[in-house]
Amino acid sequence: MPVPTFLEYGRILPMQTGIVFDIKEFAVHDGPGIRTTVFLKGCPLRCTWCQNPEGISSEPQTMTSPAGERIAGQRYTSRKLADLLNSQADILRRNEGGVTFSGGEPLMQAAFLAEVIDRLDNLHTLLDTSGYATEQDFKLVAAKVDLIYFDLKIIDNNALLHYVAVDNTMIIHNLRLLPSLGTPFVVRVPLIPGVTDTDENLAAIAETVKPLAGLKRVDLLPYNKAAGGKYAAAGMTFAANYDESREVNANVTPFEQRGIPVHVA
């Protein structure tokens, strides 16, 4: 179903607005080519290892550090954000890149995001998502983008709920929708020591993603002890309920055994 944007039943509707907590250019590790990453604010997962604490709340908040203060969370109309991105469209296209939408969970603002993407000037788009969204929101955006980074954490629901505020049902459901949408995707697994990096969990992830057409590869992202670095600046408390000092188990075997391309970042 096409999203109503400006004109519906002959009357002018207000443009969608969204809240963005950062825009970073030349994000060399966020997808192909020279790209700009837009960080959308708000995430219901609240993973205990989340490294972008200012991305969790949907409201603007002040980041205070010795460098001074800055407001994380600025409201954009879809046009303003798209104009900003389009002002670099030639450069991004010329250099094999485009725009990455990350967060937070960008699908929390699916209607806004869809409208921004519609306004983009023929730019490669990448959605970096936890997969937690209604089917409608997920399809709305996932069908529009050129590539998806789908972050998978823990397959076992009970285990997941120790660390994350929501369960897997919608996430796995949306993951399995991907082949039918036709958008290529990369599954990305943050390796949290003793949590996501167990052999059983990695095997369960491999087993889950194996049958999915459109899977380009699996990226394993080793945990780094700086995950909690921004909490104080955001006025929040970092409470890791896992052993940060443990070596991560970047075990690629479960993937290789199943013939899935795998890459340790």
Next chain:
Amino acid sequence: MNERLEAMKKRVREREHAKLRQDIEVQPDNDRYEREGVSWHGRMSDSFRALCEAEKPIILDGERIVFTRTIKGIPTPAEPPEVRAAREKGNGSVGVANISANWDLAVSQGLLKRREIAAASLERMADDEEAVQSMTACIEVIDAALDLAARYADEARAQGRDDLAEILDHVPAHPPRTFHEALQSFKFLHSLTWMQPTAHVTLGRFDQYMLPYYQADLDAGRITEDEAYELLCELFISFNKDNDLYPGVQQGDNGQSIMLGGVKPEDGSCAVNALTYLIMRVSHDVNMIDPKINLRVDTNTELDLLIEAAKLTRRGLGFPQYANDDVEIQSLVNAGYDLEDARDYVVAACWEFIIPSVALDVPNINAVNFLAAADTAIREGLAAQDDFDGIMDRTRQNIFDQVDVYVASWRRWSLYHPYPWYTVLMSNCLETGRDANRGGVKYYNCGIHGSGSANGADALAAVKTFVFDNSVIERGDLMTALVTNFENDEPLRKKLLNEGPKVGNNDDYVDDILIKLFNDFADACESHKTDIGRSTVVRPGTGSAMYYVSLVRCKQEEMMEPVVEGASADGRHKGDFIGSSLAPSPGVQIRGPVSVLQSFSKIDYSRICNGGPITMELADTVFRDEDAIRKVAMLIRTFVELGCQQLQINTLNVETLQDAKAHPELHKNLIVRVWGWSGYFCELDEPYQDHIIGRHMLAM
């Protein structure tokens, strides 16, 4: 690098050669000069000869390219009485530094041929006193150099180094027969250039003038690429040997800069060659501060070359620095340089674009302080109830006034210090019987740096938006805040700093003001036509040199440039630094390097030829893999395609990180890669910062 080279580098780093230095000082023979009425030329050549004679040939274990200084000081002879008298009347003297010799000519002809040419001019111009003095002096310095070279050959024989003796018997007297001889000849000539009172001896288009020797050896099967690599490594290591002796500069700030790539002067065709690539690899592997690498690029430059350059950038040495031929050549032509000369451009010490062989430009006579021009205009304009255009008019007038003062002072620099040795090394000087600094070359222009442009534009834009367009700040409140250094109004300062439009975000509102500042500067320079001493043009530039400190920290009485002594309307506290060359103001929030390039691409460089790089810092974690390095290469290509002029990329190293920890307010945009993500370094808690610093230390 192999073991031999690593050992050589280690010895240089440990400064073993410095132990061989003689504890003597060569004094100019001033009494005799006075008594006998020796000319200024003659004083220079005699002092140079005395220093050469006092030098001791040093051949260190296993060296294949030799020359090591043993005497620290450089004798500077007293000026002759008529020069002293002129000086007392308020005239200044212009020495020679920061220029690029015709290394090609000097190496390829050899000193004996240079001597022949000087002797012919001496004979032909026997009635021309200036020519006689100059050519006599040139012959004296050539003879002194040849004598020292002969003693080096003897020393080689005495040490049983017949391989070296054979080379030293031949060069620098004769044209080199091999690549090895060419490098030795160059080493000798370049080292001697430091043995006169000068600074910043740049190396020019090394990949161009060395290519014929390399190519001939390759064609004749006399050398392999690996052997050439080894010789070049040795030469490059040797540039770091005596750089503590170079006069009057911070270590490293010595102008030993190489310009690679670019186009050929005769037809503008691509000049990139096998040596361009090889030198970049050598510089990467040698990994020392000298020589500094510059690379000329244009829209036709292969991405492969930029990838090699990006790998060198990853080293964190702060080079290569990139110059855009598409922009700079035209800009030099517009300033009055002949096309062939413009196509041959190199950099002087840091970034100033100069023409080798035929120019003795002084590209750094002073610096315009844009922030001072804007700040004074804002303070006076607000008090006088100006509208915003009135403030812009005042800013323009202030820029004109600054340039007028500098040009007036430059005019008084009218005593032209002879330089016999440089005269030997430049085009057409021996041929015409004229000292390089006294009529021998084609161009004697002057250049003025342009500092604080981003801060100046930000300050004006803040006033425009907050005071005029949106009327959210009262004139009086802003005035009070500036006078009191925001003591009682921190919220106002934050508003100016965090909510004002800032250069570096590709925002026309403020970028238009930036453009205007440089146009005003170009107009001011162009308003001087016949009143600039022996210069034909005054060249405006975008560089800041050390001015980004001195223009906001020094006392006014110490400086000819206006100093910004207080706070400024961009939200800057009294005493805080301004940006270096072309960079966003320190402490402002920007989205990243693409917007920075877009902002600075808007300057009309066709009228701004003096140089001064867009300066950006990338965390070395950006360069994690081949794919990311390729993206850095694409960023450099973007710089070219946007029509910017010059670019310097700094890869963050541990020192920067430590400074960021101590002075976070100056490094707000410092981005570090932490895990599968990047973050602002200053927002990380201390232990995490320490962790990353530790990681960077390990990475060294």
